[in-house]
Amino acid sequence: MFKTLTMTVNGREVSIPVDERESLADTLRNRLGLTSVKKGCEVGECGACTVLIDGEAFDTCIYLSLWAEGRSILTVEGLKSPTGELNPVQQAFIDEAATQCGFCTPGLIMSAVEIVGTGKRYSREELRKLISGHLCRCTGYDSILNALERVVEQTYKHVGHEGEAPGPAGHA
């Protein structure tokens, strides 16, 4: 049965009919044309369909579209600035050659955006754990971790300065 789903997608409110059995991955791909959302397994194992829902990374292949009612969705298509500048995470993926076939890339970038968004500093080991829900068969993950380290560090420095202003509290 079709129901109307209202959600915010990449900053724009949309109201669309969806099949109540439909996954958010299918809704985003087939009804909204957001084909960066890739389907690699459809059971939540590979991470290729990851998007941010209210800022949190989810596998959309196992997320019913109707659960997104009233929520805010961010996909890779929504990352560029209005004037077309890349998000620092995207730029870091380019600079570190962290994309090969590119199929896992949008999902990983969305997890990276979530990670970077915390403003925290992470060790390489912590980053390994944080991206372990994503499978990549091409890169061996090293270049992806390099990209993450680079952008996490940049962000920490930026946010860290602002954060440190009120007092001497550490950010470790």
Place this chain on the structure above:
Amino acid sequence: MGVRDSIKRVDAYEKVTGAAKYTADLMPAGALVAKVVRSTIANGKVVQFDLSEALAVPGVVKIFTCFDVPDIEFATAGHPYVLDKAKGDVYDRRLLNERVRVYGDDIAAVVAVDEVAAARAARLVKVEYEEYAPILSVEAALAPDAMPLHPGVRDTNLLGQSSYRIGEGTYEEAKHSEPGLVEVTGEYGTQTVQHCHMETPQSYAYMENDRIVVVTSTQIPHIVRRVVGQALGIPWARVRVIKPYIGGGFGNKQDVLYEPLNAFLTQQLGGRLVKLELTREETMACTRVRHAIHAKVKALARPDGTLIARKLEAYSDQGGYASHGHSICANCVTMFKQLYHDQRVTEGDGYTAYTNHATAGAMRAYGIPQSDFITECLMEDLADKLGMDPLELRLKNCMPQGYVDPSTGIHAYSNGIRECVAKGRALFGWDEKRARYAHETGDIRRGVGFAMFDYKTGVYPISLEVSNCRMFMNEDGSVSLQMGATEIGQGADTVFTQMAAETVGLTEGNVHIVSTQDTDVSPFDLGAYGSRQTYVCGMAVKRTGEILKGKVLDYASYKLKKPAEELDTEADWVVRRAGREKLLPIADLALEAQYSRDRAERLFAEASIDCHENTISTGCTFAEVEVDIPMGRVTVLRILNVHDSGILINPKLAEGQVHGGISMGLGYALSEELLYDEKGRPRNDNLLDYKLPTAMDQPDLEAAFVELCDPSGPFGNKALGEPPTISPAPAIRNAVLQATGVHFNTLPLSPQKLVEGFVQAGLIKEVGPNV
């Protein structure tokens, strides 16, 4: 600029912005959905179908069964066509098969208006079978009374066989050729694994007038076109194949998978748009896998480590259909003789047998990871028996400079194997670590291991090697570059761009490569396999670029009124050859050449390469492991690959190939294995139960290179795409041997296998009731 520069990937922007379109992303709305009906037995015959319930599902358009397809058998391997059909691939399957040879065989196809109807109807198709006992090992397949699975093509299940004996006499005679020889014998085996490219095989097909268009995720668009034509019995140019970006292939998409069936379905439905997308489970169970190869090997050496003779008998599990068939086992047997030299004789025998397992096909490095595991376990066990340092034993016997393979005539025009070992030895701290871990005790032990390999570049002279390239200069002085060779994630488009820029004398920003292949438009090529493209297709880029540059200089000569010999191009300019003085922007020249009222000329070039060369890449892996004996767990602490792949066109991308290959090798060594039950049904055909390495399962991956210029390569380069995945598994196995003293002779080194091995070796004394 040009080659040897780590420019950013030309497709990186598209890929990080989600703009890169893969097959499913291009699918027009309103496609009919095809779902393959799969056999629930591994060996038998379809007697009849009852389609009544399936046809009653609302939304079902039509159901085709194995009784509805043309009486045509075809071959699926992504090999060039062979004019002498008897010498080519084995034609042993139909669009849908009445005779079932694998669990999940394609026996019918449902076409419906949506996914749900198609899946529901496929489940409701009732099948009556005549069932036979499944044949689930090479041994059973080759037993004298075994039922032949393909009586139409082979009287027995022996699909292929190859042998050589190089040197003097036989191995058995060599035993008595001199006193004091040490012999090591062993049996080593590799498991069935799957490519697990992140994008499953996807295609859609429709008709334009009387021609069939197939858009598909493939490594080999021109070969797919030919095989679709063959399978449907229509002229090949009645088929048009389009290949957009693909989400990895690793050899699985070097096979023609479901494109012929998809083409047939649209043809039967009046040209309506039909899509055929495989699930992950179908991909793992019903496409292709890496051949499991089991081998019996022997080596004879002098006490100082000089190899006198070796003998290999390899048995390869083909599964239900021929696909790439015996080519893989033949490759496996060939490397055994290339990597080391025996003073007296080397014998190799390979056998490939049909079984009722999943069909095995091409997978990254095409039989060589299997061969290397066998060869390098044997060498390690020999070093162990002789009490020699494993590196010294190998250096004493490995491929000499100027090596020529006696059977194929392939030259190692460059050979950096010794440099690789020396470089890795120092970087890794081999000698120090080897000594440090010489006497490990306790439950947690460490060790280091090593393995080396060699790998040819492309497929000449075993197969045809051709490539074509086309360039034309735009009015702004940039060049459009068209290749039939395919980008599959490895970075081919980027290195072709660099090669074109280098040859024509442009900056990379002024080379626009067309990434999509369309067989109506793209130059002919064989596709991405055999680590061939940078070498063979690189030759095509170079020759085409030289022709185009000649035309540019000719026009510049006319315009500047200077002899062409005094002119050159560099970084978007026509320059004076002597002194490099900038004379004329190529952009100005291109605009004038196109629109001049005195001499208007389209500046374009096209070249065809018939490559009659090959050369050999080498390299090695150093691994350091920690083994938790009671837990049966191996943790790889360090892993370093050193590669002799000639000049690196793009060092950063080269490093990425090595990292990805090591990671795949780690999975092969430790965690990946497709399992089957006694009925031949796959037990772990999904990414939860089949363990690919995640970021947590591996250390930082280390890559190093020895850049020798290979004189046969277009830019001094040779194979790199596949080799990184070859030697990690034996290096890890050998490291576990140093750590624990236990010889694990089959892959993967799973916890279960390790615990059993340690119990047997007495390293685990107390076994609890739950173990």
